[in-house]
Amino acid sequence: MIINHPLLGPRDASEFTYLGDASLIDRPDWQAENAAEAFYEYGYVRDNPAGEHQELWYHEAGDRSWLVVTRNTLTHEISKVELARDVARARGRSK
């Protein structure tokens, strides 16, 4: 697989390590009433879709940026690559 890095252009997927579902960006509030339940869902439960999947890749053998890759889990086709920082900020995170 080739991942089209937003800053570096097309890079081989073997330069990256894979973390998992991009919902891991949305860390729950540890002070919320339902924090225990929310952290269980956050840590252990996944949508695991057959089809389009947003996921976190880390450019370990490159510029060490985190990317959000939108990829089809049935065909391995990559339709979108964004910097995780931009995605997190768009979701209201400070950094």
Added chain:
Amino acid sequence: MRYSGFRVIKEALTGHKGWKPVWREPEPKAHYDIIVIGGGGHGLATAHYLSKVYGQRNVAVVEKGWIGGGNVGRNTTIVRSNYMLDGNEPFYEFSMKLWEGLEQDLNYNAMMSQRGIINLFHTDGQRDAYTRRGNAMILNGADAELLDADQVRKEHPYLNFDDARFPIKGGLVQRRAGTARHDAVAWGFARSADLQGVDIIQNCEVTGLRIENGKCLGVETTKGFIGANKVGCAVAGSSGRVMGMAGMRLPIESHVLQAFVSEGLKPVLPSVITFGAGHFYVSQSDKGGLVFGGDLDGYNTYAQRGNLPVVEDVCEGGVALMPMIGRARLLRMWGGVMDMSMDGSPIIDRTPVEGLYFNGGWCYGGFKATPASGHCFAHLLAKDEPHPVATAYRLDRFQTGRMIDEKGVGNQPNLH
């Protein structure tokens, strides 16, 4: 029809005209006591034990394609019970014992071959870890034996003992482990279940689960609605998709694992061998091909194929361990979809939906577990309580903190 030596001679003398298909192709009935979704190894084993051990005769197995066409037809055929943790080892040893009597139980030649497995170690720390694991196995009634480098050299003289980075210091052996013919396991369970009256319904995809007031009433399929008192789901890599029909999200990710077969070679490997310094395991089939595999590709996928970096990594591991295979050519490679759980251990449990039961999360260790998985799932379906060796395989264990994490890598499914 029972198989026997006498039968083979009789058929040979009468032109082999007496062999018949070994399971029926029934149309689904309107209602069953129990429906098992998934006609793979675990689903068919469940049907076999439901009918033979637990006396359930009104049972159906529904399968999207043809039986045995999923992971039971695409694995590396290794059978073993060399686990460490309390939640796992009694279960896998129960499975090992079922394997030892399986062919007699099924009256079917599954080509079970107890040729042994050796897990090589390359450091003092690894020796300690394997010693501990071997002791845990012995405490649970399994067999384990620790060999030093000279003893390993006697049995496997072709290994790369004096590698500068990863010298072989010894190995943990389980003599009762081995290999079995994977397809024959599926066919043997199917034949036995069919003989007991189980309906095996192929080319019948489950498209929905009919759930009313929190109770599962049956399955919607491409052959219409089929009612059931209880529905058990044993669909491995498709677990997320099928349980998603009940609105459930699981502690599971689907990943691809690749496996490889070399061209046929003369007999060289007496047992199953695993490399301790890289991820590589290998055995030799009766046809002569080296059957081997290694790591997951590492990303979520439902495609039954992988990518080249893992091919390179696995082959590097193989050549590092046994340089003699450097000239052997790769004949076939393929990928299977694994239901990787969050702690690397399986789930056999009820679900929040009444009448709906789940069997999955087998990661890439499902084949060796086939008989025990079927036995324990049948126990749960028939008696509504877990089998004594499968009590730890709870769906809610991640919420209650009772994970069974053999490798200790946490909630990272692609590392298990």
